[in-house]
Amino acid sequence: xxxxxxxxxxxxxxxxxxxxxxxxxxxxxxxxxxxxxxxxxxxxxxxxxxxxxxxxxxxxxxxxxxxxxxxxxxxxxxxxxxxxxxxxxxxxxxxxxxxxxxxxxxxxxxxxxxxxxxxxxxxxxxxxxxxxxxxxxxxxxxxxxxxxxxxxxxxxxxxxxxxxxxxxxxxxxxxxxxxxxxxxxxxxxxxxxxxxxxxxxxxxxxxxxxxxxxxxxxxxxxxxxxxxxxxxxxxxxxxxxxxxxxxxxxxxxxxxxxxxxxxxxxxxxxxxxxxxxxxxxxxxxxxxxxxxxxxxxxxxxxxxxxxxxxxxxxxxxxxxxxxxxxxxxxxxxxxxxxxxxxxxxxxxxxxxxxxxxxxxxxxxxxxxxxxxxxxxxxxxxxxxxxxxxxxxxxxxxxxxxxxxxxxxxxxxxxxxxxxxxxxxxxxxxxxxxxxxxxxxxxxxxxxxxxxxxxxxxxxxxxxxxxxxxxxxxxxxxxxxxxxxxxxxxxxxxxxxxxxxxxxxxxxxxxxx
Numbered sequence: 001x002x003x004x005x006x007x008x009x010x011x012x013x014x015x016x017x018x019x020x021x022x023x024x025x026x027x028x029x030x031x032x033x034x035x036x037x038x039x040x041x042x043x044x045x046x047x048x049x050x051x052x053x054x055x056x057x058x059x060x061x062x063x064x065x066x067x068x069x070x071x072x073x074x075x076x077x078x079x080x081x082x083x084x085x086x087x088x089x090x091x092x093x094x095x096x097x098x099x100x101x102x103x104x105x106x107x108x109x110x111x112x113x114x115x116x117x118x119x120x121x122x123x124x125x126x127x128x129x130x131x132x133x134x135x136x137x138x139x140x141x142x143x144x145x146x147x148x149x150x151x152x153x154x155x156x157x158x159x160x161x162x163x164x165x166x167x168x169x170x171x172x173x174x175x176x177x178x179x180x181x182x183x184x185x186x187x188x189x190x191x192x193x194x195x196x197x198x199x200x201x202x203x204x205x206x207x208x209x210x211x212x213x214x215x216x217x218x219x220x221x222x223x224x225x226x227x228x229x230x231x232x233x234x235x236x237x238x239x240x241x242x243x244x245x246x247x248x249x250x251x252x253x254x255x256x257x258x259x260x261x262x263x264x265x266x267x268x269x270x271x272x273x274x275x276x277x278x279x280x281x282x283x284x285x286x287x288x289x290x291x292x293x294x295x296x297x298x299x300x301x302x303x304x305x306x307x308x309x310x311x312x313x314x315x316x317x318x319x320x321x322x323x324x325x326x327x328x329x330x331x332x333x334x335x336x337x338x339x340x341x342x343x344x345x346x347x348x349x350x351x352x353x354x355x356x357x358x359x360x361x362x363x364x365x366x367x368x369x370x371x372x373x374x375x376x377x378x379x380x381x382x383x384x385x386x387x388x389x390x391x392x393x394x395x396x397x398x399x400x401x402x403x404x405x406x407x408x409x410x411x412x413x414x415x416x417x418x419x420x421x422x423x424x425x426x427x428x429x430x431x432x433x434x435x436x437x438x439x440x441x442x443x444x445x446x447x448x449x450x451x452x453x454x455x456x457x458x459x460x461x462x463x464x465x466x467x468x469x470x471x472x473x474x475x476x477x478x479x480x481x482x483x484x485x486x487x488x489x490x491x492x493x494x495x496x497x498x499x500x501x502x503x504x505x506x507x508x509x510x511x512x
Contacts, residue, residue: 038093039249040224044080045356048348051075053355055343056083060362062335069495071096071323071368071474072248076256077344078317083359088367089429089453089471095229095245096323097445097473099162101310102230102244103196104302105254107291109203109211110150111274112218118206121147125154125198128205132173140181146202148185149195150290151282155181160194162242163444163498165233172233173201189286193241196291197233200240211238222269223253242304245472251302251310251321258300258312259319279314293330297337303329305443306474306496311336316344325474325496369469374427375458379483380404388488388508395440400481400490400508409456411466411479413437424456424466436468440503441494442475486510 046053056075063070071090075083086092098105113119119128125144126133140155148154156179165172176194183190200211207214212230220228228250231243238244257263258279262270278290279300287293292300295311302310307329311320320336387401401412407427413420413436420436431453439446453469466479476495481488486509493502 039247039253041076041249041252042080044078044082045351046075046082047351047356049077049080049082050345050348051077051082051343052349053083053352053359055339057355057359057362059336059339060085062338066335068328068332068335069325069368069474070366071325072321074248074252074321076252076319079256079260081252083363085363085366089369089431089469090323092247092249094451095227095247095472096308097304098244098246098251098308099242099304099306099443100193100196101251101302101304101308102242103193103240103291104310105215105244106196106200106203106211106238106240107150107278108219108254108270109215110146110199110290111270111278113203113207113214114274115271119146119202121145121150125149125202128202129173129177132171132177134177138181140184141177144181144185146199147282149199149202151186152189152191152195152286152288153186153283154190154192154195155183155185155187156190156192156194157182159190159192161498162193162239165193165197165239166444167439169234171235172197172237172239173235189283189288191288193239196241197237197239199291201235201237203240204235204237210236211240212244219254219257219269222264222267223250223257225250225253248321248323251308251323252319254302255310255312255319255321259314259317279312293333295333295337299333299337299341301333303333305329305498307332309333313341313344316341318344323474325476327496369429369453369455369467372425372428372455373457376426377458377461377464379461383483387511389511390490390506390508393504393506395437395503395506397437397506399511400488400506402481409464409466422452422454422466422468424454424468426456426458429453429455431471438470438475438477438494440500441477441492441497442470442473443498445473 070087073085074081123146126137126142144154165175168175176198179194203211203214228246230238233239257269258275261272262268262275278292280289281294282289293303294300299311299313307324307326309322309332311333383402384404387399389399390397396416397413399414403410407425408430409424409426411422415437417437420434422434422436423430423432431451433449434452435448451471453471454466456464456466459465462483464481468477474496478493480491488508490506
């Protein structure tokens with residue numbers, strides 16, 4: 001059974017636990033102090049790489065002033081990490097869902113496959129999947145090439161989000177060919193995850209492996225990217241436009257590889273000419289290359305929904321990686337570019353110990369979840385082990401239950417997928433693993449197992465509010481339970497989503 005430790009820890013204690021005692025640490029707020037070095041990357045003082053530490057303090061100020069909800073931030077220059085910040089409970093060892101940042105990782109697989117001559121940019125998409133073609137193949141569809149997919153100019157008139165296909169249990173390749181190709185391929189940029197999916201399907205068809213497995217020996221292992229997770233579609237294809245979960249340090253490694261023109265430890269991992277093409281505008285009216293965005297200042301970046309970013313400054317051997325929870329990804333790049341690359345100097349700078357100390361103190365205090373207020377209610381004893389049957393509802397929730405013990409509330413929801421529990425601390429945040437149903441609030445993602453850091457507060461004797469931070473994603477659910485005698489009303493909302501931010505109120509009654 002997984003244990004949870006809910007006491008503040010010293011740096012030494014954290015290191016001992018991280019070494020493998022099996023305890024889940026939930027209340028260690030220091031980010032830099034956590035000292036996670038499992039990513040294998042070298043660290044350096046910013047000044048040694050030509051950056052004044054005050055530039056990072058200015059960036060943190062800018063992000064705070066714009067009220068950007070951050071999870072993690074890493075900077076590297078010259079192949080060394082020079083700043084990192086982790087907003088607790090996000091920590092260096094945690095993985096994070098990448099959403100559309102996945103597209104730029106998929107582009108690496110395409111670049112390698114092209115170099116291995118598995119297919120060509122000019123190959124027609126229909127040539128790979130004759131078994132999935134519609135009865136009538138339009139001229140526009142016949143004309144669509146691999147390069148059209150790469151540049152998001154495949155002739156579609158509208159975007160297809162990954163959230164549309166995730167609930168579909170039949171072939172997504174077949175779904176792609178159902179989309180009308182209303183425009184001549186190459187004529188218009190229309191961002192769509194459908195194009196990236198087909199690129200991944202082509203890699204799988206020609207290499208005999210999913211994109212995830214194809215990259216394992218060719219890129220992940222050489223860069224020290226371990227246990228990256230990538231969803232699989234009904235076609236056994238890694239969804240090229242999304243579905244990748246890995247660490248912030250893995251973003252930085254992919255970007256460093258590009259900044260170093262494909263070389264890692266003196267070995268060419270990605271072709272340099274591929275990186276040059278992928279990071280160049282392929283349409284004069286679009287800010288897009290080959291599955292990478294191009295900024296107005298000619299830096300290029302990978303971008304995921306709810307804002308995961310991998311940003312490359314190609315002229316400065318510098319890269320940025322971040323994860324967060326907002327819908328302003330392109331604006332976040334603009335915020336960074338107001339300070340960088342102007343802050344990058346051509347030579348090492350004198351040590352600025354005052355600025356460095358202030359930056360470390362600032363980074364060590366970063367946190368997303370505030371300290372939890374300790375509350376209680378006379379209802380706890382009465383509610384413990386009670387079950388509330390839920391009135392018919394569109395989410396198929398059948399019952400809700402509560403158990404209070406050892407300073408925590410164990411909440412259970414029964415629905416069509418089974419029974420799901422979340423443990424919320426009443427004194428301090430508690431980490432557990434849950435299968436809680438949440439697709440409609442979480443961009444249609446619903447993993448069978450998710451780590452969650454949760455806390456509960458009685459805002460009055462009859463109202464219990466729970467916060468569930470799903471720490472391998474951007475999602476944070478707010479749950480409000482109002483008790484009125486034998487009746488319970490239950491509301492659940494989320495901090496960010498591609499559709500509604502809340503679900504309809506549930507009404508439930510104590511089981512007799």
